[in-house]
Amino acid sequence: MTKTSNRRDFIKKSAFGVAAVGGTLAAPSIATAAGETTKWKMQTSWPGGIGLDIFKTWCNSIKDRTNGQLEITPFGARDVVGDFQLFDAVKNGVIDAMNPFTIYWAGRMPSAVFLTSYPMGLRNPHEWDTFYYGLGGLEIAQELFAAEGMHYVGPVHHGANIIHSKVPIRSVDDFRGRKMRLPGGMVAEVFQELGAKTTLLPGSDIFAALEKGTIDVADYVGPAINLALGFDQVTDYISMGPPGFMSVYQPVDLMDITVGQKSWDALSDEMKQFMTSEVQVYSNTHHAQVQAADQKAWIEFDKAGTEVTRLSQDDVDVITEIAVRRWYAWANKDKTAAKIFKIQLDYMMSGSLGYVTPDMIEGMELDL
Numbered sequence: 001m002t003k004t005s006n007r008r009d010f011i012k013k014s015a016f017g018v019a020a021v022g023g024t025l026a027a028p029s030i031a032t033a034a035g036e037t038t039k040w041k042m043q044t045s046w047p048g049g050i051g052l053d054i055f056k057t058w059c060n061s062i063k064d065r066t067n068g069q070l071e072i073t074p075f076g077a078r079d080v081v082g083d084f085q086l087f088d089a090v091k092n093g094v095i096d097a098m099n100p101f102t103i104y105w106a107g108r109m110p111s112a113v114f115l116t117s118y119p120m121g122l123r124n125p126h127e128w129d130t131f132y133y134g135l136g137g138l139e140i141a142q143e144l145f146a147a148e149g150m151h152y153v154g155p156v157h158h159g160a161n162i163i164h165s166k167v168p169i170r171s172v173d174d175f176r177g178r179k180m181r182l183p184g185g186m187v188a189e190v191f192q193e194l195g196a197k198t199t200l201l202p203g204s205d206i207f208a209a210l211e212k213g214t215i216d217v218a219d220y221v222g223p224a225i226n227l228a229l230g231f232d233q234v235t236d237y238i239s240m241g242p243p244g245f246m247s248v249y250q251p252v253d254l255m256d257i258t259v260g261q262k263s264w265d266a267l268s269d270e271m272k273q274f275m276t277s278e279v280q281v282y283s284n285t286h287h288a289q290v291q292a293a294d295q296k297a298w299i300e301f302d303k304a305g306t307e308v309t310r311l312s313q314d315d316v317d318v319i320t321e322i323a324v325r326r327w328y329a330w331a332n333k334d335k336t337a338a339k340i341f342k343i344q345l346d347y348m349m350s351g352s353l354g355y356v357t358p359d360m361i362e363g364m365e366l367d368l
Contacts, residue, residue, distance in 0.1 A: 047204035115144075
């Protein structure tokens with residue numbers, strides 16, 4: 001094959017972003033000759049909506065863009081195993097890879113609470129990219145998952161989480177006594193201190209719980225996916241932070257792509273490099289397209305008569321005071337959690353961000 005035809009093949013096969021998700025270019029394709037195809041089964045936590053659509057389109061594009069070297073069969077939430085069983089399913093080889101909400105593993109891996117956004121922590125996607133790709137976060141995450149027999153390829157952004165409710169939430173006092181779905185970990189503890197009665201449910205179970213009245217408040221992801229899941233049919237209100245602060249508790253909810261170590265090791269070095277770069281591109285594409293869909297979803301929620309309420313700065317101050325205590329409680333659960341949090345704390349206290357001031361953490365200590 002000539003250099004010219006290689007170049008044409010490269011341009012053609014780099015078109016995942018252009019054809020599928022509105023003009024964002026994907027990572028370079030593998031241009032070497034096709035050989036034996038490595039086949040993966042990968043399950044996401046997305047139960048439906050734009051998130052699942054983007055995930056399936058991306059997975060289905062990989063075979064062509066790797067010239068047949070890697071084929072990924074995508075599965076939605078619960079298609080193979082339950083959402084909370086994904087960790088063990090990948091670890092034990094039931095599936096090859098997963099695209100979960102990273103916070104789901106906080107119960108078995110305390111450090112995981114700092115691998116995705118937490119109350120009043122890092123607040124923008126680029127700040128998390130700085131942590132992962134500039135401040136050593138990716139290497140730490142890979143060490144953690146390697147100890148569990150998996151390879152953490154990289155984080156995947158989708159956006160901020162919002163709260164749907166059957167009753168208006170106009171201040172933090174309105175959470176008191178409410179039966180509320182949350183993702184567990186630090187987030188649940190903050191709302192427990194606000195008086196909520198929290199429960200942990202996968203996204204696929206939230207609609208039924210709201211419909212039956214098992215819960216009357218539910219956090220989940222952003223408006224586009226929540227609309228697709230029918231939340232407008234079983235709730236009348238959406239609660240968020242003050243203007244410009246969409247979510248005070250998970251402002252940049254992160255997913256990830258994690259692969260079983262045996263499946264990862266079976267890839268060539270070239271393919272490992274391709275997938276590592278590809279996940280970064282997928283994260284950017286995924287985030288942008290979810291946000292674009294959200295803009296249309298807000299219009300539909302308005303048509304459905306959903307009322308948007310916002311917490312005040314006073315409410316934010318209350319949550320911050322609770323959150324800072326929980327930061328340190330979780331960071332001190334193990335040395336790696338403390339190490340991760342210290343990196344993020346230094347960043348939040350730096351001149352770049354300034355979210356945290358010395359008086360906010362006075363008297364707090366990290367067990368490093």
